[in-house]
Amino acid sequence: KLVTVNTVVLQGKLLQKARIIFEYSTQGFYLLTAISDLCCCSGVIYLKNMVTQHWSEGDNANTEGSTSNIPEEDRQFIRDHIVEAIIQSPERLRVQLTTCIHHMIKHDYPARWTAVVDKIGFYLQSDNSGCWLGILLCLYQLVKNYEYKKPEERQPLVAAMQIFMPMLKDRFIQLLPDPSNDSVLVQKQIFKILYALVQYNLPLELINRQNLTEWMEILKTVVDRDVPPETLQVDEDERPELPWWKCKKWALHILARLFERYGSPGNTTKEYTEFAELFLKGYAVAAQQVLLKVLYQYREKQYVAPRVLQQTLNYINQGIAHAVTWKNLKPHIQGIIQDVVFPLMCYTDSDEELWQEDPYEYIRMKFDVFEDFISPTTAAQTLLFTACNKRKEVLQKSMGFCYQILTDPACDPRKKDGALHMIGSLAEILLKRKIYKDQMEFMLQNHVFPLFRSELGYMRARACWVLHYFCEVKFKIDQNLQTALELTRLCLINDNEMPVKVEAAIALQVLISNQEKAKDYITPHIRPVMQALLQIVRETENDDLTNVIQKMICEYSEEVTPIAVEMTQHLKIFKKKKRYAYVKNMELILEEKKLHIINCI
Incomplete structure (x- = not known):
């Protein structure tokens, strides 16, 4: 019919x-x-x-x-x-x-369509596995509608989920032994529903001690289970999209969110105080043990999807501050820093490939704040900072590890890049600790300044980056400050590699803003400096550099007046270029839509 x-x-x-x-x-x-x-x-x-x-x-x-x-x-x-x-x-x-x-x-x-809940319940209980993914997509849309609402506005969802949560749990337990593609897709969708349910508010009516234990076992099982070996035949860039890795990613999303937002005593709102104590004492360490195995796999050069690694590091990071999880983590922390964090902070083959093939995309990726939210490197950097800030012995051992690399003349330059990346990430801590802050000028003089003469572009860029992060160091020798400024200025004006010029631009501006004597030293060179900045902005369209120019104009308002007309012309060309790019982009979009309409007709 x-x-x-x-x-x-x-x-x-x-x-x-x-x-x-x-x-x-x-x-x-x-x-x-x-x-x-x-x-x-x-x-x-x-x-x-x-x-x-x-x-x-x-x-x-x-x-x-x-x-x-x-x-x-x-x-x-x-x-x-x-x-x-x-x-x-x-x-x-x-x-x-x-x-x-x-x-x-x-x-x-719920006003006009309560029947949708009945339908979802009917198909969730169906023995026909072919309908499970579709009905879970429907349930996901129900949960997404309430994801960001206040607890008092979520009652219609909570009422529905009181029916569905036991069904979802039972269905997941039923599917766990089945490693097939279709089974894991359904499991992943259940996790996505659970994450949307708990991301901003934890409905305590739905999560109690008994079902929390069952869900935690499910989450740990998924994180711990092996991915089918045939997935190694898939290109590495495509593996994160496989359902087995996506399912692990969502399991880790949930674990990290539960710990961070609801399971950390002292960091939660009062309605979650009891839950936080329950989670920390009853579940956090057991989950941590499973996640340490993920880091061990990465350490042993086994493939781990980037988002899985990132979320694992986020969970481990959360446990550093709590005595019960730190006790379990402490014996492993130095191994994690040296064998997981450090490799993630080194310059990689993929970095080199992108730098050579598309340096402008390399710049965009390195300065994209949204990349930071999903980057294992950023997660590693955060874990390192937390461990060194909260646990004194970690800072001492980490700095010893870095200095050992920096003082080895035969060391791989990429490892030196990683060591400097680690030290720069700890700049805020190092400049506050008396034992270290007086050594930082010496470190710059002996281990950073020489890198400006390196034939490797990424090492020159790292040298600029380190000066950026140590811009507040107290220089006891004026010549060292002048050297830092001169090396950075020459990189900005003369370097042939655009990523180096971008790092130099940012480093020079923060040095001028934070070092009293820096402004006078750069004054005679302000014209070529501003011209170089404007040229880089035109070529890269980087917003961070637009801010650099604004701050430089504020610092040198009198000095830039004679070249104001020239700067205006530069900016006019830049705006025209952006407008032209926007118009061409819109033309392409409209042309694609026309073709789609013609195809439909």
Whole structure:
């Protein structure tokens, strides 16, 4: 039996019709496979646009002219069949349909659509494994609608999840022995639901001592289990997208979030005080033991997906401050720093490849704040800082390790880069500790200044970076300050490698801002310095460098006045370039849309 759904959007007059054809079977409604993919995709995209723009009576409040929403009869039909459509649709259509159900839940649940909970419950309990992923996508959209709401606004979700949480747990336990692709995809989706549920608020009505124990066992099992060996045949760049690694990533997301936000006594809000004590004393160490095995695998050169490594380091970092987890971690910390943190902070083959092939992309990646949120290197840097800041003996041993590398004349330059990366990351601590702060000028003089003559661009860039992070060091010898400024200035103006010039620009500005005598030394050179800065901004379009120019103008307001016209011309060219790039980008987007419309027709 064929059912044709006409959904009509009226705006003063009938504008358009969208038809989605469903075929009824014993398993429910699903998109008719006989329809060409192109027509089917076009219809679903039209349905998505119609639902997102016209579903709610409030959606059209700001549009001009008279508008009318989707008729209630059609809306009810869509409510009745959207869940089955998502379950039965191929992945390329699910993306559009899940956007539809997200919007429908946002406006209709719970007031006009409590039936969605009944449907989700029905299919979650079904023995037909083919429907599990689709129904979990529906449940995920329900949870996502409440992800950022205040606890008092989440009651409709909590009421639904009191039904679903036991089902999800039982389904996961059932799937754990099955390592197949389809099974692990379902497991991953359950974790995504759980993470969205607890990311900003932990519903204590749903998480109690008994089910927390069961969920923690599930999480540890997933993190600890082996990834199928055949995945090593997949290209390394593509492995993180495999479901086995994604499932581990989401398990670690949950563990790290529980520990950081709810399981750390002293760092939580009062409603989570009891939970924090329970988590720290009852679960944190056991989870830590499993995560130490992940770090051991990385240490032994076994492949670990970057996000898995990053989240593992985040969890380990959280345990440094607490006595119970530190006691378990302490025997391992030096090994972690030397065999995990240090390699992550060294210049790598992938860094070299990107530097040589696309230095501008290398700059963008290194200065992208969003990259920092997902970078194992940033997580390693944070762990190192926390350990050295909270545990004195760690700082002493780490600095000894770094100095051993720096003083070895035969040492691999990449290892020296890693050692300087570690020392620079600890600059804030080192400049506050009497035993170290008086040695930092000597360290710069003996181990950083010589690197400005290195043939390796990344070493010159690291030298600039270290000066940036030690910009507040108290120079006892004026000549050392002058040397630091001169070396940085020459890198900015004369170096042939753009990443080096960018690091030099930032280092020079912070040195001028933090060293009283620096301003006078650079004054005679301000014209070529500003010209170099403007040229780099034009070429890289880096926002950090725009801030550098602003601060330099503030420092040298009188000195830059004679070259103000020239600077204005530079900036005008830069703005035109950005505007041209924006226009060309928009033209490309519009051209792609035209082609898509033509294909649909």
